[in-house]
Amino acid sequence: MTATVVEKAPVVRRVSVARGYRFELVKLVSQWRVRLLIVACWLAPAAFVAVISQQASLPVDTLFGRWMHATGWAGPLVILGFSGSWALPLLTSLIAGDIFAAEDRLGTWRHLLVAVRSPRRIFVSKTLASLTVILVLVIGLVCSSTVSGVAVVGNRFLIGLDGHQLAPGDAAGKVLLAWACALAPTLALAAIGLLGSVALGRSPMGLLLPAVVALAMQILQQLPLPVAVRYALPGYAFISWNGLFTSPGQLGPLLIGIAVSLVWAVVATALAYLLFVRRDFTNPTHDGSGRLAITAGLLPLVVLFGLTAAVMIPVAGTGSGIDQDKVQRSAATAFAHLYRLQTKQLNRPDVTEEQLQTSAACTKGGDQVAAQGAGNDWRCVISWHVPGVENAGSAIYQLDINPLGRYVADGDGPKEVNGFFLVRTSSGDEPNPLWQFDGNIELLPSTSKG
Structure with missing residues (x-):
């Protein structure tokens, strides 16, 4: 009688989201470009605020720039204004806009899929890792500019945008709240970066998409647009935080800007997810589809913009808002x-x-x-x-x-x-x-x- 030995197939454990997140985070932080960004965000604002606060001439054309000699709380607000226009769009481009495209350039999708065995978990891991790095960069901008301003100039009262004085404690709370509000449009730009990175593959346009979108929104905001159209742009919370520094606070525009930014962040992330999980990873030459990027990426965002503007018309009206x-x-x-x-x-x-x-x-x-x-x-x-x-x-x-x-x-x-x-x-x-x-x-x- 012959005995038959049946070998059991090895049990393959699924890679959890937590392990995938740690792996993606290590991959990001190990890049010299990301390390340089972290160092710059934690040191450059401090140097800028310290130098400008000691100069005879001040950036009076920048909001709160004329008060940089008077109080240390003006410095982080000047940095916030600059960051909303230039720094944060660039950071989201370099991090979120490249998180998926990097695998296309290196040709490592098959290796990653073999290791993780789930496009869904890969998407979640990469998204969380990119948002973590962006959050570290934003915290660096806040801490660096605030510590430098208070240390160099002093913890003194701040003049609001209606001329009233904010006590140092009140100014500190408003400054931190303003930076926290800026996270909403940052998330919207990051989500647009994820969408571009997924839809456009190794194309440089995917990497530049958040910065290009932010620049386009800046140009539009300077045009004589109806208020409803202005509020429908996802970057308006980069601007409306100044309503915190009036008495009483102008909270309506700020809340609208945050809500619109979060809606854009959710929709753009969902579109990126749908495109990613439906991708054909068996084709090594796949590098995104231009038609799919337009039909499943651009058009839904255009529709979202139109719907948001239509919803804003009864709230904000169609005039300039300045009378x-x-x-x-x-x-x-x-x-x-x-x-x-x-x-x-x-x-x-x-x-x-x-x-x-x-x-x-x-x-x-x-x-x-x-x-x-x-x-x-x-x-x-x-x-x-x-x-x-x-x-x-x-x-x-x-x-x-x-x-x-x-x-x-x-x-x-x-x-x-x-x-x-x-x-x-x-x-x-x-x-x-x-x-x-x-x-x-x-x-x-x-x-x-x-």
Whole structure:
């Protein structure tokens, strides 16, 4: 009788998402390019803030740039403005935009599939690894710029975009919250990077897609678009965080920007996932399909943009969002707050905003032009009344308002109020807060008149 020996097939354990995530994370961090980015994000902002804070000239054309000598909390906000425009789109391109395309360039998909045996787990692992590295880079930007600003300039109060003072603790919380809000559009760009990396393969366009999309959104935001279209762009939260620095806070645009960004992040990630799991990995020459990238990648995002804009029309309207009443209220409020700051500098008796009864009369381009919309031809005459003084005071400002509602008010007299950059105080010359100041107009329809 012959005995038959039956050999059992070896049990192959499935590679978990956690193991795949650790493997992909190690692969990313081992690249010299990624290591260089990490070092740059943790060191470069600190060096920039430290150097600029000690210079005689400041980046006054950048939001909060004019306050970098006054408080350490202005530095991380200047870095945030730069990062939303340039740094974060570039970082998402280099990380998320290359996470799948790298396997196409190296021809390693078959080896990875043999090891993991699940396209779904590969997608999840790569996505989580890229988001982790992006989060580390963002944390580096925040920590580096904040520590440098506070260490070099000091933990002092910050002037908001309506002229009111934020105590150091309040400023710290608002700065961190602003950076946290910027994560939503960063996720949207990262998701677009994943989609480009999957759909376009080793094509350089996949790597550049987040940066190109971010640049296109910047250009669109500077055009005279309807507010509804402006809010439908996924990068608007890179801009609307400035509403945190008014009193009361302009939270409507910020919440809309975050919600739209998260919707784009979910939709773009889902499209990338569907394209990836349906890919034919048995074809070593596969390098993405241009037609599939358009029909399953671009067109759904275009439809999403159209639907978002349609939803925003009843909320935001179809105009520019900038009108005479809003400009007058904003300019008068900011002037009243800053007038009190100047009063404190000159050791004059303190007054309240209610006592000042500040008002503004603003026109745009003369009587022949409707007082609405962006432009550098706004002119405001601000009036106020000091208790105990018979005659009311008045000051003239020239306003340059951009399509986003941000403006710079440039003093045009009288010279003893806003005519000089410096004011003479008992402790020496100090910057005159009324000489030039930044402001912000909420583009949503106003619920109050006055």
